[in-house]
Amino acid sequence: MxxxxxxxxxxxxxxxxxxxxxxxxxxxxxxxxxxxxxxxxxxxxxxLLHSGGRYAVKDKESAVECIEENLILRKVMPGTFEENDGLFVAITEEDVEYSRLFIEGCTDCGIPTHQLTREQALAIEPNLSPNLILAVQIPDATMxxxxxxxxxxxxxxxxxxxxxxxxxxxxxxxxxxxxxxxxxxxxxxxxxxxxxxxxxxxxxxxxxxxxxxxxxxxxxIRPSPGVMLALEGRLCNMVINRMTPSGDGDIVVPQRGLSVIGTSSWVVDDPDNLGLPSDHIEKMYAEGEKMIPAVRKAPFRAAWSAARPLIGPRGADTxxxxxxxxxxxxxxxxxxxxxxxxxxxxxxxxxxxxxxxxxxxxxxxxxxxxxxxxxxxxxxxxxxxxx
Amino acid sequence: MTKEITFKVFRYKQGDPAPHYDRFTVPCDENTTVLIAMQDIRRDQDPTLMLRHSCHHASCGTCGMRINGKEELSCVVKVLDLGTPTVTVEPLENLPLISDLVVDMTGFYQRYTAARMPYIRQSEFNPGAEPPEGIDRYTRYENCIECGLCLSACPVAGSDAEYLGPAAMAAAWRAVEEPRNGDGKHALNWVDNEHGCWRCHIAFECSEVCPSNVDPAAGIMNLRRKLTGSSLLRLFGIKR
Amino acid sequence: MQDVQSTQDTVRPKRPLLAWFDVRSRKLGSWAFALNRLTGLGLVLYLFLHLVILSLLLRGEAGWDAFIKLARSPLFLLMDAVLIFGIIYHGLNGIRVGMVGLGYGVRAQRGLFWTLMVIGAALLVASIWLVFTI
Missing domain, CATH: 3.50.50.60 (FAD/NAD(P)-binding domain)
Structure with a gap:
């Protein structure tokens, strides 16, 4: 045999x-x-091909892994990524406050950042919210x-x-x-x-x-699903992240001719039975439109759940x-x-x-x-x- | 609101004398897609049911099926929107069957890759936008998600097993339209034969079922126009 | 030609004629395509029939007169109408297929089809009226 x-x-x-x-x-x-x-x-x-920015403040170990792998994958998988970078966008004073921690964290982890004014950011991504205050460019990509x-x-x-x-x-x-x-x-x-x-x-x-x-x-292992929402039309060319600590609906990822908003997070026992809570879908619209108002009017394409395989004691719940x-x-x-x-x-x-x-x-x-x-x-x- | 829906599902296992249909009843709500219903059947009623799926949002192209006789991506078809008490689910046609709802995509990909289309193209969205520092131009993935719905719906593919098919020729047209790493001549030569663009009988079913705005029929017709144009020029001794 | 796997499925072998004429859950394009083939076959059949009938002339006056009498019957006139439909449809759809097939008016093909069909319907009504009144 x-x-x-x-x-x-x-x-x-x-x-x-x-x-x-x-x-x-x-x-x-x-x-x-x-x-x-x-x-x-x-x-x-x-x-999303992570730059690591999402983890740069609270989970530096992950952030460093991300930026290292990000650079390696671009080399060994040419032609696989939409290499348009990403933005972290601040739309409230609280976000602006967080941006200082964010840039500091990115610098610590070796993630290059480039701060943009409201006008500069709107010139490269015209669909961003008029409430935008500032944005930070980081080397995200999409796949x-x-x-x-x-x-x-x-x-x-x-x-x-x-x-x-x-x-x-x-x-x-x-x-x-x-x-x-x-x-x-x-x-x-x-x-x-x-x-x-x-x-x-x-x-x-x-x-x-x-x-x-x-x-x-x-x-x-904790199967931890999140809901994602895909809308028709590419509302942005760059990955748009909210300048906040990790939370529900904090990202809009352009993909081909779609825009994907993610995500929520909860914990289940059976990875074959995730469900698709309607209120989570609504949450994606509500949070997504804070960054890109056109989210609300874009035609619906799909909503779905996917389970992350998170490591943690059997007991943590969100x-x-x-x-x-x-x-x-x-x-x-x-x-x-x-x-x-x-x-x-x-x-x-x-x-x-x-x-x-x-x-x-x-x-x-x-x-x-x-x-x-x-x-x-x-x-x-x-x-x-x-x- | 949950409703009990009966699914009549095409079944075949290697070694079976012939395919048959099985009936399953699944509770469906307003969010339940045909794909989710198939997964629910696999989880709760028959773990041997075979199907392909991956992204669940019409981006990967693996979950193509014939739903009530029409080629669709099962991840974006909501069961209750179909409005039929029984939903028939069958595998794609014009591709060799492996088992149940799974077909062999080898032939599809052999044709598709022969066009040599690069997968990353220039993004035409938000045309006024200036790319940021360090980015020459915005790019994105090509529209085609390689689902094979077009090939399944094509009446010509059903009568010519060597036909290059809509997706592959649409890719060839993209290689001609936006050449990127070449001049598109390879793609034009490749489709210029009796199993290529001249075989199309203009039924437009490929473009009708395409879930990703590729419009393969237009691609095939554009290839023909290009080839006819250069033949005419050659006829008058003009080389291009 | 190229080294590609056949799209023929041995478990579900497909009859080519069925592939052409199975219009269940198919759209306008397939109906137009199927009807074009049907009318095409009909017209070829008619051409032979037409030659056979013309050959009656060689066999003298009596046979020909008998045929003309038959040709005046309402049932025969109805068949004439079907023939005219076939000619008009095949001809007009042929214009569309010819144009689109060379890459012109591809995106307008649906509108083109219906425009030609409206013209066709008018021609058909006029022809039938002539057939039954003259």
């Missing part, structure tokens, strides 16, 4: 980036995903959430990684305290089989708690206080060998998360191979389908 060095559970951005990293290091990698790749949280975020992640998958596939989609994990196989593989069902045919691997990596995002339950280990950084758990301290969980984080830092996890995986397998994902230019997303 064919055996792999590493088997990844979960075909989101994290799993894809990890497959890419490990494949470049010469490992035999396979990935199982119960649906199509990027069908969980990955495809559903608003498409197509699915297509950015698909470049990891495309390149990994080219380098020999095998992707098994529509393949759901039924159980994790163990011998003594060691994980040896997974039992899966292929939904295309209904056939069950066992896939063996030296190490199994749980990259199931908000579902990683469910996977951990199969092994009998604890992953402190999701906002949870850190946006990522964490790699080696469950060996819980008496389980051959099983690693990577969770938390965000699309912008997927490559960095993968690097950290691949380091752990290689160390456990005794493989001495350096990470190459900072330099290797990735294939276009379409190569996932044609390659």
């Amino acid at each position: 064919k055996s792999y060095h590493a088997l990844i559970i979960g075909g989101g951005g994290t799993g894809g980036a990890l497959a890419h990293d490990l494949a470049l290091r010469g490992l035999k990698v396979t990935l199982v995903e119960r649906g199509e790749v990027t069908s969980g949280t990955t495809g559903r975020h608003h498409g 197509d959430a699915m297509r950015m992640a698909l470049r990891f998958f495309a390149t990994a596939k080219h380098n020999g990684a095998e992707f098994k989609t529509y393949t759901e994990v039924l159980d994790v196989e163990k011998t003594g305290g060691t994980v040896t593989g997974v039992r899966v069902v292929d939904h295309r045919s209904g056939k069950e089989s066992v896939i063996n691997a030296d190490i199994v990596i749980n990259a199931a995002g908000p579902w990683s708690g469910k996977v951990a339950d199969m092994v009998g280990v604890e992953v402190p 999701g906002r206080e949870l850190s946006r950084t990522f964490k790699c758990f080696d469950h060996v301290d819980e008496g389980v060998e051959g099983f690693v969980t990577i969770t938390g984080g965000k699309a912008t830092t997927a490559r960095g998360m993968a690097e950290a996890t691949a380091n752990v995986v290689c160390q456990k397998l005794g493989v001495d191979a350096p990470c190459r994902t900072r330099e290797v230019v990735m294939l276009p997303h379409t190569a996932y389908f044609t390659g």
Whole structure:
């Protein structure tokens, strides 16, 4: 029977980036995903390539990760980002007050800022609110959430990684305290089989708690959904952030011919049952129109929920206080060998998360191979389908 | 307000002698899209139901289906807006079926990438706006979201399995219209054959179903005009 | 030609004729397209019929007179009307398809269709009136 060095559970951005990293290091990698790749949280975020500005005041660790990854991804994924920068806009005196902390925080984290007057900002983004007082330009960019992640998958596939989609994990196989593989069902045919691997990596995002339950280990994951609203028409070309601490409806992200407003935050138990509260949709309109008044009149396109995989004790309740950084758990301290969980984080830092996890995986397998994902230019997303 | 809606869903698993339909009843409210209803079926009634989805806001193009016979992105079709007590859900046509609602997009992407269109284009929105310091010009992603609805709706694709199809030729036209890294000659040569732009029979179904303002039919016709124009010039010995 | 996967689906094989004429939940373009093919086929059929009937002339006066008598019957005149519809529709839609097919008036194709159809309807009414009164 064919055996792999590493088997990844979960075909989101994290799993894809990890497959890419490990494949470049010469490992035999396979990935199982119960649906199509990027069908969980990955495809559903608003498409922001973070500059780190959003976290520069309260979560400096995340902010530094973001700006580093932002610069790396622009190099290794040319042609994937709408590189129009972003603005943090102050529309109240309180916002102006916050802007001092903001610029200070950005400077500390190495995020370049450029302060603009009201007139300068309105000249580059004419749809901004007339109440605008000042704006700060930061190196945000936008992406197509699915297509950015698909470049990891495309390149990994080219380098020999095998992707098994529509393949759901039924159980994790163990011998003594060691994980040896997974039992899966292929939904295309209904056939069950066992896939063996030296190490199994749980990259199931908000579902990683469910996977951990199969092994009998604890992953402190909190599926924390947010509502997003897509409107027809590109109301801005830059990413427009509100100059406030992180809150509901604090961002408008232009995407193709759409404008996406995000997001809210709460916590659920089942990542397959998020719901879509109508009052959250209204909140997106209400907060969005404070920054761009045309939001209220723009035709509705879609509203949806997506669950962030936040790390935190099972007990915190709004999701906002949870850190946006990522964490790699080696469950060996819980008496389980051959099983690693990577969770938390965000699309912008997927490559960095993968690097950290691949380091752990290689160390456990005794493989001495350096990470190459900072330099290797990735294939276009379409190569996932044609390659 | 919640209403019980019956979904008649196309089912097929590899090894089945033939496809069939299953019926599921799902409570739907005013926010429930066909995509959410399919996911609810998978969660609560049949975990083996296969479908593609990703962004949930008409930007990724994976959730295309035939809903009551019409090609749509299931993420933006609200069930109660359809107004039918039974909603029929089928996979896209003119692409090989993998299972249930999932079709194989390989052929679609083989054609689409052959046009060699760059995915980032100049943004035409807010035309008066000056880009900020450090940005030469505002850019954005191309309109096409590679959903395949156009190919499914095309009557010609149904009769010529080698037809390049609307999305690929619309991409070719974009490569000619805004060349960016080339002159568009490759794209023009590529469509100039019997499975290319001359095969189109002008039914406009591609543009009718396109969820992303691509207007593939206009792209194909523009390619023809360009090719006809240069043929005429060649006829009179003028080279361009 | 190029190395691309066929769009033929072996699980759901498609009959080309069905692809052309299945207008369920399709829009104006498909109806126009299907009707154009239908009238086109009808006109080809008519052309052969027409030649067969003209060949009656070679076989003498009696046969031809009998045919002319038949041709004056109301049912035959109705078939004439159908023929005229076919000619007018195919011709006028052909103008649209020809123009649009070379890249002219693409965005106005719907308006073009209905304008030509209004002209067509007027021509049809006038022709039918002539057929039944002369």
